[in-house]
Amino acid sequence: xxxxxxxxxxxxxxxxxxxxxxxxxxxxxxxxxxxxxxxxxxxxxxxxxxxxxxxxxxxxxxxxxxxxxxxxxxxxxxxxxxxxxxx
Amino acid sequence: xxxxxxxxxxxxxxxxxxxxxxxxxxxxxxxxxxxxxxxxxxxxxxxxxxxxxxxxxxxxxxxxxxxxxxxxxxxxxxxxxxxxxxxxxxxxxxxxxxxxxxxxxxxxxxxxxxxxxxxxxxxxxxxxxxxxxxxxxxxxxxxxxxxxxxxxxxxxxxxxxxxxxxxxxxxxxxxxxxxxxxxxxxxxxxxxxxxxxxxxxxxxxxxxxxxxxxxxxxxxxxxxxxxxxxxxxxxxxxxxxxxxxxxxxxxxxxxxxxxxxxxxxxxxxxxxxxxxxxxxxxxxxxxxxxxxxxxxxxxxxxxxxxxxxxxxxxxxxxxxxxxxxxxxxxxxxxxxxxxxxxxxxxxxxxxxxxxxxxxxxxxxxxxxxxxxxxxxxxxxxxxxxx
Amino acid sequence: xxxxxxxxxxxxxxxxxxxxxxxxxxxxxxxxxxxxxxxxxxxxxxxxxxxxxxxxxxxxxxxxxxxxxxxxxxxxxxxxxxxxxxxxxxxxxxxxxxxxxxxxxxxxxxxxxxxxxxxxxxxxxxxxxxxxxxxxxxxxxxxxxxxxxxxxxxxxxxxxxxxxxxxxxxxxxxxxxxxxxxxxxxxxxxxxxxxxxxxxxxxxxxxxxxxxxxxxxxxxxxxxxxxxxxxxxxxxxxxxxxxxxxxxxxxxxxxxxxxxxxxxxxxxxxxxxxxxxxxxxxxxxxxxxxxxxxxxxxxxxxxxxxx
Numbered sequence: 001x002x003x004x005x006x007x008x009x010x011x012x013x014x015x016x017x018x019x020x021x022x023x024x025x026x027x028x029x030x031x032x033x034x035x036x037x038x039x040x041x042x043x044x045x046x047x048x049x050x051x052x053x054x055x056x057x058x059x060x061x062x063x064x065x066x067x068x069x070x071x072x073x074x075x076x077x078x079x080x081x082x083x084x085x086x087x
Numbered sequence: 088x089x090x091x092x093x094x095x096x097x098x099x100x101x102x103x104x105x106x107x108x109x110x111x112x113x114x115x116x117x118x119x120x121x122x123x124x125x126x127x128x129x130x131x132x133x134x135x136x137x138x139x140x141x142x143x144x145x146x147x148x149x150x151x152x153x154x155x156x157x158x159x160x161x162x163x164x165x166x167x168x169x170x171x172x173x174x175x176x177x178x179x180x181x182x183x184x185x186x187x188x189x190x191x192x193x194x195x196x197x198x199x200x201x202x203x204x205x206x207x208x209x210x211x212x213x214x215x216x217x218x219x220x221x222x223x224x225x226x227x228x229x230x231x232x233x234x235x236x237x238x239x240x241x242x243x244x245x246x247x248x249x250x251x252x253x254x255x256x257x258x259x260x261x262x263x264x265x266x267x268x269x270x271x272x273x274x275x276x277x278x279x280x281x282x283x284x285x286x287x288x289x290x291x292x293x294x295x296x297x298x299x300x301x302x303x304x305x306x307x308x309x310x311x312x313x314x315x316x317x318x319x320x321x322x323x324x325x326x327x328x329x330x331x332x333x334x335x336x337x338x339x340x341x342x343x344x345x346x347x348x349x350x351x352x353x354x355x356x357x358x359x360x361x362x363x364x365x366x367x368x369x370x371x372x373x374x375x376x377x378x379x380x381x382x383x384x385x386x387x388x389x390x391x392x393x394x395x396x397x398x399x400x401x402x403x404x405x406x407x408x409x410x411x412x413x414x415x416x417x418x419x420x421x422x423x424x425x426x427x428x429x430x431x432x433x434x435x436x437x438x439x440x441x442x443x444x445x446x447x448x449x450x451x452x453x454x455x456x457x458x459x460x461x462x463x464x465x466x467x468x469x470x471x472x473x
Numbered sequence: 474x475x476x477x478x479x480x481x482x483x484x485x486x487x488x489x490x491x492x493x494x495x496x497x498x499x500x501x502x503x504x505x506x507x508x509x510x511x512x513x514x515x516x517x518x519x520x521x522x523x524x525x526x527x528x529x530x531x532x533x534x535x536x537x538x539x540x541x542x543x544x545x546x547x548x549x550x551x552x553x554x555x556x557x558x559x560x561x562x563x564x565x566x567x568x569x570x571x572x573x574x575x576x577x578x579x580x581x582x583x584x585x586x587x588x589x590x591x592x593x594x595x596x597x598x599x600x601x602x603x604x605x606x607x608x609x610x611x612x613x614x615x616x617x618x619x620x621x622x623x624x625x626x627x628x629x630x631x632x633x634x635x636x637x638x639x640x641x642x643x644x645x646x647x648x649x650x651x652x653x654x655x656x657x658x659x660x661x662x663x664x665x666x667x668x669x670x671x672x673x674x675x676x677x678x679x680x681x682x683x684x685x686x687x688x689x690x691x692x693x694x695x696x697x698x699x700x701x702x703x704x705x706x707x708x709x710x711x712x713x714x715x716x717x718x719x720x721x722x723x724x725x726x727x728x729x730x731x732x733x734x735x736x737x738x739x740x741x742x743x744x745x746x747x748x749x750x751x752x753x754x755x756x757x758x759x760x761x762x763x764x765x766x767x768x769x770x771x772x773x774x775x776x777x778x779x780x
Contacts, residue, residue, distance in 0.1 A: 004185035004246035004314070007307050007524075008284050009294040014484035014521065014528035022489060041475055042660050043697050045494040047483040051475040063483035067490035068694030081694070109554040110547065138554040140546060143586030147543035150583070153536050154511065154547025159561075160554055162547070180536055286532040286548055287561050289507035294527035296535035298519045 015063075019046060023066035025081045027059050033078035040070035040079060093265045095229040095258035096121035099165070099191045099251070100129070101265075102233035105273035107135045108189075109160035109280070112151040114142045116170040117203045118255040119193035123165060145170035149177035149188075156186035157295045159285025161237070163188070167255060168195035171209045175216070181248045182217025182311060184295055185283075187240035188248040190218075191233060194356065194407075195255035196442040204443020205255040207355065207408040210384075211416045217311050219249040219318055220385040222355040226263035229253045231335060232382075234268070237277045238325045244317040246283070252384075254357040256443065272332055315386040322383050339388040342395050344370060345377030350458045351396060353379040353421060354405035358439075358446065362405075365451045376455050381417070389424040396421070398430035401458035407440045414438070414466045435463040444470050474502050478530065485528040486520040490693025492683040492700065493517045493599050495657045497570065500597050500679070503667035506566045507531070511545040513575030514538040516606040517599060539579040542587035542596060545569045549592045566671050567594035573614035574604040577640050588647045588676040595670040595677040598640070601685040609688045613638040616708070617766060618759045619747045621688075626750035631759045636766045644678045645714040651677040653713040653722075658701035662711060662723040669715065682709040690746025699744065705733075706741040707767050710774055719777040729775060738764050 036056050041049040048064035050057040071079040093101065100122050103111065113123035130139045138160075142148040145166050155162040166174065171192055181188050192210050196202040210220055219239065223229040233251050240249040253259050268276075284293040299307060319339065326337040343363050345351045352362055359380030369376045379395055381388075396402050402425065406415025413419065418436035425431055437454055440446045450470060457463035480501040487494055493516060501508060509532045512518040518535045521528040536544045545567050555561040571580055576598040584596060603621050604610040611621040617636045620626040624633040645652045650673040655663040663681065670677030684699040686692065691699055703709035704724045711723040720726075727733045738760065742748040751760050 003310070004243075004283055006310060007183065007185060007297065009297050009522065009525055009527040011292045011294065011527060011530045012482045014523075014526040015482050017484040017486075017526060019484060019486070038475055042499070043495055043657070045487065045489075045491055045696075046485075047479055047481075047498075054475065060483065065489035067696070068692075069490055069495075069696055072694040073697050109558070110550050112547070136554065136558060138550040140550050140590065142543070143582060143589070146539065147546075147583045147586055150536055150540035150543035151547035151550065153540075154534065154544035155551040156547075157534050158509075158548040158551035158555075160551035162551070176537060177540065184536075286509050286534060287552055287555060287563075287565065289509070289532060289563055289565060292530060292532040294522055294529050294533040294535075297522045297524035297527070298535075299524045303524045 018062045019065050020062045023064060023084050025066045025068065026061065026064060026084050027066070027068070027071055027079045028082050029056070029058060030078045033076045035076055037075060039073050039075065043069050043073050045069070088267045088269050091265045091267060092262050093226060094121065094260050094262050095223070095226045095253045096193070096260070097125050098226050098230040098265050099233045099253070100125035101267060102230050102273070103163060104129050104135055105270050106234065106237060106277050108137055108163045110138050110140065110152070110155035110162045112140045112142045112148040112162070112164045114145050114148045114166065114170060116145070116167050118195060118259045119165040119167045119191060121259065122191060145173045146177060149174040149181060152188040153177065153181050153184065153186055156188050157184065157286050159282035159287045161280035163190065165191040165193065167193040168209045169198055171213060172197055175213065178213050178216040178218055180296070183307065185246040185314070186248060187246055189236045189240055189251065190248065191251045191253065193255045193259045194252050202442040203255070205257050205407070206441045206443065210250055210252050211408040213250070214385055214416060217247060218385065219247055219315070220252055221249065221383055222252045222381070223258055224357055224360045224380055225258060226261070226265050227335070229258055230265055230267065231329065231333065231337065234273055234277065235325050235329055239318065239322055241280065242321045245314050245321050247311070247314050247318065252356065257357045268333060276329070276332055318386050319388055337382060339383040339391050340395060341380040341382065343378045343380065345379055345395060347375065348377030349375040349400040350403070350455050351377045351379055351399050352403040352405055352451070352454055353381055353396070355381050355384060355417060356407070358405055358407065361446070361448060361451060364448050365455070368448065369452060369455055374455060374459070387420045392421055392424040393428050396425055396432060397428045399432040401463065402432050402434045403437050403454045403458060403463065404434060405437050405439060409438050409441065436466045437469045438466065439469040446470055477502060480508065480531050481521065482528045482530060484526065486523060487516060488687055488693070490686045490696045491516070492601070492657055492685070492696050496597070496599055496681050496683055499657055499660050499663050500568070500667045503664045504566050504671040506671070507563055508566045508568050509548055510534070511541050511548065511569045513541040513571035513580060515572040515575055517570055517572065519606060538575055539583055541569045541571045541575060541580055541583070543583040545594045546587045546590065546592045549594055569594060569596045571596065571598060572605065573598060573600045573602055574612045577614045577638050578612050585647065588644065588649050588678070591675050593675060595667070595673070595679060597679045597681060599683040600680055601683045601688055602637070603688050605685050605688045614640065617763050618751050618756070620750060621747070631750060631756040639770070641678070641680045648717065649678065650675040651713070651715055654680045654709060654711055656682045656700045656704050656709060656711060658697045659704070659711065659723045666713065688747070691744060702736070702741055702744060705736040706738055707735050707771050708741055710771065712774060712778065721774065721778050738767065
């Protein structure tokens, strides 16, 4: 039976929805070129740049929508957008 | 506590003082302004710990109550007429968020033309909003209902906002003799506010006010409706508890000499008080009449109303509002309640008192005479000058 | 900063390349204090709170379109009351998000009221210059000459005929402790401003240019670039109003000091589909008027910041 609580939402449950399914292009990272400036992380709208200990570790492909901002903003062109399904 | 000479607005302010809500939002509109002014005096003199916000509009006033209540605070406000109309969308939102906001409504006619006097069109316009509505006959009831409102709204089986309705000017401004309860008694009766997942509990964050797709909306509304259903018993229970501390017994409705009456009139608010005088006068002349004061309008006590009106020779439903293109809003619900009675009585709607048009004892006698003489129409306009 | 707990999670339904979550992230990085958020109806609200999934890891409330500031006023007042009564111990910050529709138009009354009353909260306007959630309709923040669905460019009329409301100045006229304009491309500047806003001794207002790929009609990778362009062309100057004193910041300051050139208006217009029609010589007068208005705003800022 529904109660007064039922219309109040628990935190962070949106993570369960994998927006990565939206992509038609995906970012590929060349770690050799990366200088860990973390601009990609600062500009990612979807928390999809993985960072650990101040280092850019990769892309969270479950949620990355393929917007291309990271590739566009990377000062070292370390990220390129490729068509989904391509290598 | 000794008796006080107070008007309804002052009595409500006094009840708030004794309860000391955490947040009160205020915006002036006749005839409730005295409530927020009186309360402001208490605030200025340090007699309450309330955070008092002078809102810039009623729409914002209600939004503040919603924010405060969701934050985990007990919130109250007051309005009337156009103010209630201005906050209309927020009423639905407060109810849908299951926030037990308490609001006194000084029933006043809706514009236009602009009119500051009593009728029920304001609260009636909000009858579908999900707010409970309780009506006071006089200053004592305004005070008593105000205190009970907090307990009813905050009950864990309810968690719905409530309108404490007082007839504009008639109850709000007329000075009557009030028997208040002691401060400690009121405080104990109302108790502490128990929030559900409050915003200010930052260690346990929750999100209020979701976006519902068709897959979810209906169940949320159904839950509101079930809470309304629970409220019927909660109002009864709270009223019984209140009787223990005050000696004043209240139910969902009050039957005045109606058990053995042939003809009964049912009304909300102060007119139900006038009706008692009408009934006494006519009974003295041998007419078998009675009256019903409906106290709880939302949720509507269909069973109680059907029972008390069962088998009467005629029922007059007094409406101090009109649903244009149909008839009186109270008539619609009362007639609906009566429909399934085995001994279904003829019922007649009396639209009266719009925009504060005065209706007195002599005027109301006509209602009973109409029914007795077979002159009552289905919808009658009592007091209109044609 | 990358170690800080995430306050707005992934999984929200905002468009790919939307600047709103970028701005929100940057704003919320500016304080380590617990934050309670009120949000107006709009893209940001709808996309982060589709029942039963919320992208919010902080307490969050949406009530209606016009009511964000009034709602947060109620929350903040409850905080004051409950803190005084000893029922709340934490030192909490109150944040409100609203789009330009919610802020410049329908919610202006409640924003003004909340600021006038001095509640301690920061209001962040996610300004994408139109009612985007309902499909790109004009607001009073929409740029002169822009094409939206309710002020479309046609053969007779070249899009919006009115100059955008200068809301930041209107808010500053309330003499609140802090107001500023910011852009997500210059995140250092934005975060510094948000930090000041969070610690202001009263209300704070942050107006942020928030490019929208769908509404402005440009490709999604260019969102940050577009924000940068708005500042560099003078369309969206970066400045602060702090305790009565005005100052320029970021690229705007460098342009005013002669350290960099202001980019031509044409760069701005040709980058976005919503201005495409203005490239037609038929509408030269509109382009001139845009330029005049930008120049006038620029001159006014220079006057204010010299005082």
